[in-house]
Amino acid sequence: MKSDTLIIPFSLEQRMIHYLMLKSSSMEDIGLFYGKMGIAIFFFCYGQYKNNSVYxxxxxxxxxxIWEKxxxxxxxxxxxxxxxxxxGIEYLIQHRLxxxxxxxxxxxxxxKVVSIHPGRLEDLSLDTGLEGIRHYVSIRTSGAILRKxxxxxxxxxxxxxxxxxLSCTDLGKLSYLPCxxxxIWKKEILEKELSDAPLGIKTGIAGVLYNNLPFTFL
Structure with a gap:
């Protein structure tokens, strides 16, 4: 007997969302670029965009x-x-997520950050050095001003x-807008690559999905 049930295949976006939900909880990395912090931000943004409390x-x-670890x-x-x-915490608070x-x-x-003197740190990189800490000091300072x-x-x-x-002329001003x-690297992930793709926001599935959100959203 022929079934009348209409089977609608998942889109690639839906498959990526489900894969991210399935795999992200067991990740060891809790950080912003490659771990749970960046993925958490994506789910808060996606949930607000879709008006869906599940995300x-x-x-x-x-x-x-993250807090437990x-x-x-x-x-x-x-x-x-x-x-x-x-x-990431400041980002979520400033965007009222x-x-x-x-x-x-x-x-x-x-x-911990205050214990690191900016003039004595030789590593100037974003990922592990002074530039990254600069972003943190900037967002925390601007956030405090915005909230008085x-x-x-x-x-x-x-x-x-x-x-x-790395002079921080924006510190203490309202010009620092967390983005x-x-x-995030601009890249695509094909369906056949899904099971081998990284999960994080910088180079992985969460970043691809985040970049697909309307640019005016966040």
Whole structure:
């Protein structure tokens, strides 16, 4: 007997979403570029775009996992460490994707970052060096100003940045607008490549999906 059920095949986007939901919870990396922080941001954005709480809940579950694994032994790097995770928290709060007191949530990260003098760090890279920490200090400072909160960094520390090899003229101003797309590689993932593709926001499935969101969305 012929079935009257209409079978609608999943689109590539739907397959990518399902694959990301299936695999991301078991990831070891909790960082911004290649781990759970970047993927959590994607799910919060995608959930708001689709007006679907399932994806927002997935983002929340990943944040819970990140918080459970966060400890003082994690590096301060932007790609996989504390400054990138803190940047992601500020991003979510500034875009009103989550609620929370950033100064309380990021207090331990702020203390770790302040212990690193910008003039003494030889690594100037985004992923593991001074440029990444600069992004964290910038987003935290601008976030505090936007919310009319106490700045998490002393003026002396901000002056140290202005005297470093990476001058931060935007620190303390409202001109720093957090944009995740600045860090995402522009690439495509074919369906046959899905099972071997990385998951993260910078080079993987989450980044491809994020770049497919309307540019005016976030």
């Amino acid at each position: 927002i809940d997935m983002g929340g579950d990943l944040l819970d996992d 966060l400890d003082s032994g994690i590096s301060v790097s932007f790609d996989s460490g504390l400054s990138g995770i803190g940047w 989550v609620e929370g007191e950033a100064n309380d949530i990021c207090e331990a990260i702020d203390r 909160e106490t700045c998490p960094f002393s003026q002396e520390y901000l002056n140290d940045w202005n005297q470093s090899s 995740l797309r600045d860090f």
